Amino acid sequence: MNIHSLKINHITRPMGYLYKTLTATYLTENSMGKRQESARILVARDINFTDLVFDTGRSARVSGLGTPLSFSQEPQTRYYWKVQVWDEKGNTGESAAEWFETGLMDGGFSGQFISPDLEPSIQPVFVKTFELDKKPESARLYLCCLGVYEVYINGIRVGEEVLAPGITVYEHYVQYQTYDAGNMLHRGENLIEVIAGDGWYKGLYGYRQNNDYRKGKAFELLADLYVDGALALCTDLSWQVKKSKIIISDIYDGEYRDDTLEDYARFPVKAGKLDKGVVKERLGLPVKVKEIRKPKALITTPKGETVLDMGQNMVGWVAFHCREKRGTKISLEHGEVLQDGCFYNKNYRTAKARYDYISDGQQKKVHARLTFFGFQYVKITGIENARLEDFQGEVLYSDLEETGRMETGNKDLNQLISNILWSQKGNFLDIPTDCPQRDEKMGWTGDAQIFAGTACLNMDCYEFFRKYLNDISLEQKDTRGLVPQIVPSVGRNERTSAAWGDAAVIIPWVLYQYYGDSSILAEQYESMEAWVAYIDRQNEENGTDPDLWQNGFHYGDWLALDGGCYHMPTGGTDVIYISSAYFYYSVTLLAKSAEALGKTEDCEKYSRKSQRIRNAILQEYFTANGKLSIDTQAAYTVAIVFELVREKAQLELIKEQFLMRIRKDGYSLKTGFVGTPFILEALSRCGRSDLAYRILLSKEYPGWLYPVTLGATTMWERWDALNPDGSMSDSGMNSLNHYANGSVQEWMYTRMAGIKPQSKGAGFKHVSIKPQIHPGAGWMEMVLKTAAGVYKIHWEI
Numbered sequence: 001m002n003i004h005s006l007k008i009n010h011i012t013r014p015m016g017y018l019y020k021t022l023t024a025t026y027l028t029e030n031s032m033g034k035r036q037e038s039a040r041i042l043v044a045r046d047i048n049f050t051d052l053v054f055d056t057g058r059s060a061r062v063s064g065l066g067t068p069l070s071f072s073q074e075p076q077t078r079y080y081w082k083v084q085v086w087d088e089k090g091n092t093g094e095s096a097a098e099w100f101e102t103g104l105m106d107g108g109f110s111g112q113f114i115s116p117d118l119e120p121s122i123q124p125v126f127v128k129t130f131e132l133d134k135k136p137e138s139a140r141l142y143l144c145c146l147g148v149y150e151v152y153i154n155g156i157r158v159g160e161e162v163l164a165p166g167i168t169v170y171e172h173y174v175q176y177q178t179y180d181a182g183n184m185l186h187r188g189e190n191l192i193e194v195i196a197g198d199g200w201y202k203g204l205y206g207y208r209q210n211n212d213y214r215k216g217k218a219f220e221l222l223a224d225l226y227v228d229g230a231l232a233l234c235t236d237l238s239w240q241v242k243k244s245k246i247i248i249s250d251i252y253d254g255e256y257r258d259d260t261l262e263d264y265a266r267f268p269v270k271a272g273k274l275d276k277g278v279v280k281e282r283l284g285l286p287v288k289v290k291e292i293r294k295p296k297a298l299i300t301t302p303k304g305e306t307v308l309d310m311g312q313n314m315v316g317w318v319a320f321h322c323r324e325k326r327g328t329k330i331s332l333e334h335g336e337v338l339q340d341g342c343f344y345n346k347n348y349r350t351a352k353a354r355y356d357y358i359s360d361g362q363q364k365k366v367h368a369r370l371t372f373f374g375f376q377y378v379k380i381t382g383i384e385n386a387r388l389e390d391f392q393g394e395v396l397y398s399d400l401e402e403t404g405r406m407e408t409g410n411k412d413l414n415q416l417i418s419n420i421l422w423s424q425k426g427n428f429l430d431i432p433t434d435c436p437q438r439d440e441k442m443g444w445t446g447d448a449q450i451f452a453g454t455a456c457l458n459m460d461c462y463e464f465f466r467k468y469l470n471d472i473s474l475e476q477k478d479t480r481g482l483v484p485q486i487v488p489s490v491g492r493n494e495r496t497s498a499a500w501g502d503a504a505v506i507i508p509w510v511l512y513q514y515y516g517d518s519s520i521l522a523e524q525y526e527s528m529e530a531w532v533a534y535i536d537r538q539n540e541e542n543g544t545d546p547d548l549w550q551n552g553f554h555y556g557d558w559l560a561l562d563g564g565c566y567h568m569p570t571g572g573t574d575v576i577y578i579s580s581a582y583f584y585y586s587v588t589l590l591a592k593s594a595e596a597l598g599k600t601e602d603c604e605k606y607s608r609k610s611q612r613i614r615n616a617i618l619q620e621y622f623t624a625n626g627k628l629s630i631d632t633q634a635a636y637t638v639a640i641v642f643e644l645v646r647e648k649a650q651l652e653l654i655k656e657q658f659l660m661r662i663r664k665d666g667y668s669l670k671t672g673f674v675g676t677p678f679i680l681e682a683l684s685r686c687g688r689s690d691l692a693y694r695i696l697l698s699k700e701y702p703g704w705l706y707p708v709t710l711g712a713t714t715m716w717e718r719w720d721a722l723n724p725d726g727s728m729s730d731s732g733m734n735s736l737n738h739y740a741n742g743s744v745q746e747w748m749y750t751r752m753a754g755i756k757p758q759s760k761g762a763g764f765k766h767v768s769i770k771p772q773i774h775p776g777a778g779w780m781e782m783v784l785k786t787a788a789g790v791y792k793i794h795w796e797i
Helices: 411-427 445-458 462-479 503-515 519-542 575-596 600-621 633-641 648-664 676-685 689-697 739-752
Strands: 002-008 023-029 036-044 052-055 078-087 092-094 098-101 114-116 124-132 139-146 148-153 174-180 188-197 220-227 230-234 240-243 246-250 254-258 267-271 279-281 287-293 297-300 306-322 329-335 337-339 342-344 354-358 364-366 373-381 391-398 404-408 755-757 767-769 779-786 789-796
Touching (some): 002 078, 002 092, 023 789, 139 148, 139 188, 188 220, 287 306, 306 354, 306 411, 337 373, 391 411, 404 411, 404 739, 411 689, 411 739, 445 462, 445 676, 503 519, 503 575, 519 575, 575 600, 575 633, 648 676, 676 689, 689 739, 767 789
Parallel strands (some): 174 279
Antiparallel strands (some): 002 023, 036 052, 114 220, 114 267, 124 188, 139 174, 220 230, 240 267, 287 391, 297 306, 306 391, 329 373, 404 779, 779 789
């Protein structure tokens, strides 16, 4: 018996995390028995388990999908834990010990926030020397610095994390990081340096029309260093700053670094402005360099430009070996596509996306440090004899484990699968962003919720979304339940929409369905209720029908092709029908969440409410003979997948209408953000997976394989981002790395591979496997690592 993959809150060996709830998960492989009969989890202060603090006892309630650990945690403590499992035959096994560690907790920091006493635009390096009378046996550095930072002790980089502390709803929550610094300290004098950049916090980020949000913000540093259990150093006014060699750092515009600068002057610090009360342990996974990519080619364009082709639209930066003489300026400009064979990045709008470097004449590896870029092509100037082997792409994304893998006998379909994963990687950088390249890079809630299912099958996204959902909850504190269309809202939290704000309910439910751990429902339940209460209050204040959502702004079926003209991006489906359908869907999921949490009264209350909403929609949008009065692909899709229509005869009528609409549209997609994620599932529920395959496998515009035929390596924001000749169709809103339409892969998992959790089988504990095969795919192989174990499915024709 092999008991492995032990995680706390879905993280291996978390150190200094915020444990809103504390949940243990594990996997068991056993060739002797068929199922776990019971299990036991022990938690102790020591690796020998002599000082126990928690013991579930042997119990059938202990589950590898998620078992709560209920005990009073102490700050700055490493806890060891292990699992014993018994199968139905009495065989038993025991895991190796694992650990997790708490942070400062409620005791908080001893240090104070400090800021540079310099002009606000100067990028600083905080410095402090200190003495130790012996080499420590252990040390912990607790640190937070805004905007973003890197920390060095005695010239050695501490940790591998990039762009810490990440982006949060800063007004309510700032994350600090915990570092094991023991091996970097020595007896005698030590030096700590913190290199800071503007980042999301004080840079040119967010809504550009909202510059007031950035006014008055300063670099802020807070740190405590504990050596052998005692406080050895903390931030105070004795620290100093020096000017960084990084002159400019910005999330949109890039970075400018001058290694010829030799300004050794030290300047004082002053008391910072931030309240230490908003600083808490981290929730987010670290952003890291996750992959190294060798470039595909170094080309000379018709304009004479030197351009590096990475062969893949990626997110991160290019590192290069610099050999240029002192004073040489090297510039790297980033773009997603070539136009007429030449460099192009007008679709980045106002974002400069540029890295400038002034060489000091020393040969060294050079790359950006406090920003990131989305790109495939890099225009290089300033390098006299550029050589392909001197460059490498360093791919950044949150520290996510890949859990799903699919491959088919269709190379174009395989490229689509790759494109979806690469768009997830590029946009899952601390928050789920819409796009990683232009003057946006923001956490659009609508994009996140429609892609959540695919995301959670491709990667273990539980903790990643846990942080994002926490940010949603914090935003709601200031909006009386409204979920902003962008989270964090970056100073503008007043706008929401159906399908966007519903992320507060849908994402927690998706996490529960695919991971089986109900703690996320418990953590987010208040937020989920608050969103529904917000809609109720809007109806009350506007005097609209309490069982529909007939007020406010809505994006509708955003970017649908049936709106009548290019400038009607909300699509042709009645936006109030969509908003009311999502109202119903969220209330239905809230009722199911209440049931999963054992909240019987709430379950009954929200079940009754959802039925009232459904009845109102049927009365408002369906004719007396049962037909849907809105004749669009999205309208039928929502009716079928959200189960607005349940009576068999009427459902068959709606299915007939839907299939007729598909035929009238030439078996071509007309849907946008709302309809596209579900349209293939709707066809499968009509018993027409053959038509779903027909649409999926089409290489014509609009469709999933059209971009593949034009060389796409990520998902596009628009179906027609590029014209058939490869020219950009529009430069105003045209990202070539936008994961939303990649939501189709959830259908590929649940229909093509055919695996679904059963209604009482959250976390894939109980599944149905019913593949929908098709000769256009040739064959299909799927490997899916779930909370219940690994599933492998293969079929071929």
